[in-house]
Amino acid sequence: MQKQVTIIGSGIVGAVTAFYLSADPTLNVTIYDEGIGQATKNSAGIISPWLSKRRNQRWYELAKAGAALYPEIVQTVQMGYSVYQQAGTIVTRHDPTDLDALYKLATQRRQAAPQIGEIEKLTATEVQERIPLLTAPEPGVFISGGARVDGDKFAHNLLKYAEKRNLVRHKGKVTLGDQGQLLTQHGQQAYDTLILAVGAWLKPLLLPMGIVADVRPQKGQLIELQLPESWGDDVPVLMPEGERDFIPFTRSKLVVGATHENDMGYDLQESALVEDDLFASGVKLDSRLTKDQISQVKVGTRAYTRDFAPFFGPLPDNPHILVASGLGSSGLTTGPMIGKLLADYVQTGQQTDWDRYQLPISTYLDDAD
Structure with a gap:
């Protein structure tokens, strides 16, 4: 008899989990999604964790593993360059000493993470040659393994692929009862396993069960610009010092952002002040940008914890x-590695090496008063 696995949330974690579980013929897999404020749909899309200076080693191991999964998933689903492209990343530094330290860090980390690829120290002129859009380039370190991904398209492609195998999708809001009953607009739904991949909405979803999750909403905004010129698929992502990230997508779409706003709750309203700030950051990198090139402002809500670490x-x-x-x-x-680990757990009941990636989950959950 098939087991019923129900996933709530179709962002990066929900979509990857559904992708892996839909290959298992012993499971019926269903996914529900309300689709409001999803971080995946409104993200900048940089996959390049290796030069991060975050001290949380568990986070780094998780991010490194997640980045390594992308080529395998993209090849399986046959996604194009407009969804995912390993065009490399350039991280710039003002100070030559800082640049040397960054290069040294990349070289050290490549020993345990060959996915970093080639490492090059670039002059400002060489950076501009790699990213012709720039009018004020600075020296930087290039790693060929860095990538950009359109999170919305990536999740959409995964779910369409999973639907062809063994996934049923539903739209609409769901809630939980005090014993974990799954309540939908069509009444209570049975499940053998329920996966809550709802990001910043986990805390209110769990409250009826008397559980308080250490999750806070963080607002993120970015701008997309449609430029008159076009470029090839091999233009790297730029992570400049002191400015917003600068992501040239395939052909003529440029993304600048995103912000990290911790005190805005679940607000999804576009802010003209933030738009101006993002545009000003873009102009510092490419002085030819004009406001009428802004084609879209995206706003999403991320989830973060008191120690800024994920849990699952x-x-x-x-x-x-x-x-x-x-x-x-x-x-x-x-997200990809978390989705894979959750899918493995559903199929095997094992939490193999999970302590490499996170603190005990009880760290982030408490009983309601």
């Missing part, structure tokens, strides 16, 4: 309910 796995008192949250601004990087 079964609830301590209910192993049939799995949760994942707290991915923050690196969700597109850590």
